[in-house]
Amino acid sequence: MTNTTNYNLKKPDISDYAGPGAFNDNADIIDSKLKEHSDALAGAQAKVMVSGLLKGDGAGGVSAADGGTDYQAPTNSLTAETALDDADYVPFYDTSATGHRKTLWSNIKSVLKTYFDTVYTIVKLGFGYATCSTAAATAAKVATLSGFVLNTGSVVGVYFTYRNTASSPTMNINSTGAKSIYYNGAAVTTAIIPKHALLQYTGSYFYLLNPEIAASGILKGDGAGNVSAAAAGTDYARLPATEVITGYSKPASASALAATDTINAALGKLEAGMSDSLALAQKDLVNILRLKLQxxxxxxxxxxxxxxxxxxxxxxxxxxxxxxxxxxxxxRAIYSQLVENYQMDFGASASNHFMVGQTFTTGAIMHVSSVKVKLSKTGSPTDNITAKIYSVSSGVPSTLLYTSTNSISGSTLTTSFAEYEFLFSSATLAANTVYAITLSRSSSVNASNYYNVRDSSSDVYSGGTFLVYNSAWTAISGNDMYFIITGATAGTAIWSAVTATEALTYAAVCADQNNGTGSVAWYLSDDGTNWTAISALDEMQTVSFDAALVYLKCVLTADAKVSGVAWGGY
Structure with a gap:
């Protein structure tokens, strides 16, 4: 008995006895192989064919095709690529064209290049925000802006820390070269460059895109809230101090556009009345409020x-x-005179400078906390120096009001001038009133051991003058003492009440301020007693003002300053 080559089926010879067992064995082998073949066909159906015929390798895989090589295994059998070549194919599925399921990497790069070239062009043109800290009177301005490239068409915003006062200034950004600044065909004047300037490079100079004033000149207020034409562009009129923007409301039947025009015209009067010497930031306040209103x-x-x-x-x-x-x-209230080029002795003679002092003028109500002067000694005095505050009559000290809570001992002074501080408690001074600060020694005069105070040999302080006591107080009009008079830790400004046309549900405060090392806090009220804190400037916030009156309050600490404020609501 022999067997077949492939499946080892039994082949009985003529002389062999072919019983049922041999036929059963063959049947089992055939059944088994047919099952294997059926399973192999089912697995082959999962293969992806782009064109041509797939050929099984007998183990569920795919080998070379009959008549071609353009065949691809399923996507999930692809290996990851760390880098793509231009000729590589990237799988994509095109829903609009059956069978288009891949594209060349070079095509993708072409699309991306178009996009990033546009971005690069924008960056190359120099859009950005630079800072110029050059002194106001220096014409050669220098600014810094990381990544700036000077190309024709470059546009850059520049913030001037110090507003320009120099004629025909130039701008040099990132050491790209000093370029003149032009407007309307000529080098700009000192008046028209704003603190926040927008400049575009033409290829030879920077062109000012947002001049401070219009080329046609400055509008002139007529004193009655109206605006007339300027006289040769040089006639400036500031807004009267008692005039405020008020009551510019939306007409009941007018469109939003017409209402906008009404408010723009009203606020324009305020801008037109501003003196050109006022900072640009003050004009920005009006623009900010205009936006809030609109x-x-x-x-x-x-x-x-x-x-x-x-x-x-x-x-x-x-x-x-x-x-x-x-x-x-x-x-915050700090009155000072800091010029010092002279000195005056005191306490050496009863008839010559026995005491010295200085008159000064308050603005608002003041609670004096300290007075600083510069002192030195001659010889070795050991008594104490005390500071006092007097009312003033006929330009000289009259009635003693307050005495410093501390004294400066002569033994702590040196022969070189230094600043010394006298402290005061509950020293309240009236607004817009002249007072005198005096210095005196506790012991009798001594021609060998006395004191000196630093002053100016010229009249540099307009609110008062230097004082000496020679049996009576005398004002020395040509001199002013070096002094720093400081008010309370926090200064408070409250504006006179204004009248709203309706109860307010929303309100906003816009301010130009510099906190310095201190702080500025704002408050609104409808009775001047119960105050609503403003949580953020330039933002509307909810209020509940039933009364028609509106009060504004500002609290400043340290060296904080406010240059302008606008407030409103509905």
Missing amino acids: QTLSASDIDAWADLLTDDTLLNSANTADVIIGSGNLS
Whole structure:
């Protein structure tokens, strides 16, 4: 008996006895192989064929095809690539074209290049925000901006720490070269460069895109809230201190656009009345408030007020304390005269400078906390120096009001000048009043052992003058003592009440301020007693003001300053 080559089936010879067992064995072998073949066919159905015929390798895999090699195994059998070549195919499924399921990496790169070239072009043009800290009077301005490239068309925003006062200034950004700044075909003047300037490079110079003033000149206020044409562009009129923006409400039947125009025109009067010497930041206040008003036009009528702090006439003098307004700034009350090029002795002779002093003028109500002067000694005096505050009559000390709570011992002084501080407690001074600070020694005069105070040999302080006591007080009009008079730890400014046209549900405060090492806090009230803290500037917040009156309060500490404020609500 022999067997077949492939499946080992039994083949009986003519002489063999072919019983049932041999046929049964063959049947089992055939059944087994048929089952294996059926399973193999089922596995082959999972293979993906792009074109041509797949050929099984007998183990569930795919080998070379009959008549071609354009065959691909299922996607889940692909291996990961760490880097792609331009000729590599990347799997994609195209829903609009049957069978399009891959694309070349070079095609993808082409699309990405178009996108990133656009981004690079924008970056290369120089869009960004630079800071220029060059002194105001220096024409050669220098600014820094990381990554800036000077190309024709480059646009850059520049913040000037010090507003320009130099004629025909130039700008050099990132050492790319000093370029002139032009506007309207000519080098700019000192007046038109704002603190936040937008410059575009033309290929030879920077063009100022947002000048401070219009080329046609400055508008001139007529004193009655109206605006007329400027006279040769040089006639500036500031807004009267008593005038505020108020009552510019949305007309009941007008469109939102018409209401916007009404408010723009009203606020424009305020801008037109500003002196060109006022900081650009003060004008920004009006623009900020304008935006706030426009944003709320569809909700309700709006009331708004503003104070550029050119003087203190809008403040409630009875409730404002320990603040001062000067040079367009509201700050904590600190009166000082710091020029020192001379010295005056005292305590050496009863008839010649037995005591010395200085008159000064308050602004708001003041609670004096300290007085600083510069002192030295001649010889070896050991008694004490005391500071006192007097009322003033006919320009000289009259009635003693307060005495310092501490004295400076002569033994602690040296022959070199240094600053010494005298402290006061509950020393309340009235607003807009002249007072005198005096220095005296506790023992009798001594021609060998006495004291010296630092002063100026010229009249540099407009609020008072130097004093000497020679049997009577005498004002020395050509001199001013070196002094620093400081009010309470926190200064409080309260504005006089303004009248709203309706109860307020929402309110906002916009301010130009510099906190320095201190802080500024804002409050609103409808009765001047119960105050609502403003949580954030330039944002509307919920209030509950039933009364028609609106009060504004500001609390400043340390060296914080406010240059302008606007407030409003609906």
